[in-house]
Amino acid sequence: MPVIDLRSDTITRPTPAMREAMAQAEVGDDVFGEDPTVNRLEALAAERLGKEAALFVTSGTMGNLVCLLSHCGRGDEMIVGDQAHTYVYEQGGSAALGGIHPRPLRNQPDGTIALQDIKTAIRGDDVHFPRTRLICLENTHNRCGGAVLTLEYMHAVGELARRHGLAVHLDGARIFNAAVALGVDVKVLADDADSVTFCLSKGLAAPVGSLICGSAEFIAEARRARKVVGGGWRQAGVIAAAGIVALEQMVERLAEDHANAKRLAEGLAVLPGIVLDPAQVQTDIVIFELHREDMTPDALAERLRERGVWLFTIGGRRLRAVTNYHVTAADIGRALEVFADVLA
Numbered sequence: 483m484p485v486i487d488l489r490s491d492t493i494t495r496p497t498p499a500m501r502e503a504m505a506q507a508e509v510g511d512d513v514f515g516e517d518p519t520v521n522r523l524e525a526l527a528a529e530r531l532g533k534e535a536a537l538f539v540t541s542g543t544m545g546n547l548v549c550l551l552s553h554c555g556r557g558d559e560m561i562v563g564d565q566a567h568t569y570v571y572e573q574g575g576s577a578a579l580g581g582i583h584p585r586p587l588r589n590q591p592d593g594t595i596a597l598q599d600i601k602t603a604i605r606g607d608d609v610h611f612p613r614t615r616l617i618c619l620e621n622t623h624n625r626c627g628g629a630v631l632t633l634e635y636m637h638a639v640g641e642l643a644r645r646h647g648l649a650v651h652l653d654g655a656r657i658f659n660a661a662v663a664l665g666v667d668v669k670v671l672a673d674d675a676d677s678v679t680f681c682l683s684k685g686l687a688a689p690v691g692s693l694i695c696g697s698a699e700f701i702a703e704a705r706r707a708r709k710v711v712g713g714g715w716r717q718a719g720v721i722a723a724a725g726i727v728a729l730e731q732m733v734e735r736l737a738e739d740h741a742n743a744k745r746l747a748e749g750l751a752v753l754p755g756i757v758l759d760p761a762q763v764q765t766d767i768v769i770f771e772l773h774r775e776d777m778t779p780d781a782l783a784e785r786l787r788e789r790g791v792w793l794f795t796i797g798g799r800r801l802r803a804v805t806n807y808h809v810t811a812a813d814i815g816r817a818l819e820v821f822a823d824v825l826a
């Protein structure tokens with residue numbers, strides 16, 4: 483049975499061009515700074531994001547952790563959304579490994595944290611309090627349904643942070659989805675952040691890897707932090723080669739994933755028991771609720787899986803579907819037929 487895999491954009495497999503580039507990659511010892519392909523990827527990433535330097539790391543989780551460890555010392559506080567990937571899904575690594583105190587603030591449904599909430603949370607100089615050092619944002623916002631934070635919002639948070647002497651870290655795992663959705667150069671979205679992490683291994687379809695971008699000084703610090711968490715790697719050019727192809731060939735096509743997600747959302751919204759506003763779907767993530775007496779979200783996911791449509795439940799009444807490189811417009815049509823059958 484052909485499978486339509488909507489569990490995540492992380493399931494994407496490398497393209498033939500990536501495999502070819504990987505086979506041909508020139509490599510060296512990256513801990514010595516001698517892997518020419520890694521160096522090329524880092525230079526390309528820094529240029530795309532409009533930053534001085536970049537660092538290739540294994541994953542989005544490692545990228546975020548390394549950035550948080552580089553911005554904050556033990557006992558420092560970071561402001562973070564209560565639905566942020568960093569806060570919810572990364573094992574509290576910044577607290578566990580870095581002694582960083584998280585200050586979770588409510589994420590609005592559009593992925594933002596209200597500016598007033600941030601202002602109120604910034605600590606004054608008082609011996610009783612931890613020191614606020616950092617504001618973390620996520621764009622696009624995964625648990626808020628792939629919501630795009632606007633340029634205006636990014637600027638407003640950047641301005642607030644500068645006024646209070648704070649740094650901004652942007653978990654931009656899907657920042658290229660945000661840039662494509664807004665129709666802007668990714669540079670301007672990264673402009674207000676002191677550090678940005680983005681992932682090659684999600685919608686961009688590379689097999690492994692994320693990049694951290696920032697000032698040369700920040701990246702030198704991050705390189706140390708990457709080493710202490712065991713992330714200093716050697717002939718990583720083999721996978722960096724796929725990352726270069728991802729950045730050069732796979733960004734523009736994200737618009738197809740967004741169009742497919744919209745199509746899926748519009749089709750789902752009219753089915754019995756599904757609660758979803760398609761207008762909220764801006765990128766590749768479709769989060770919806772199931773309101774039915776006769777079926778739980780887990781039961782729905784199971785029945786869909788038996789029919790070859792795979793997705794995840796994400797707690798409560800919610801389910802999540804993510805479009806990606808391997809899902810075509812025709813697949814979306816087929817998936818909607820299966821949904822309609824199962825919910826009939």
Ligand SMILES: Cc1ncc(COP(=O)(O)O)c(C=O)c1O
Nearest residue numbers: 541542543544567620624653655
């Ligand atoms: C917003 C966001 N940040 C970070 C990550 C972590 O990336 P990785 O799975 O590469 O560790 C994810 C993964 O889905 C994510 O959605």
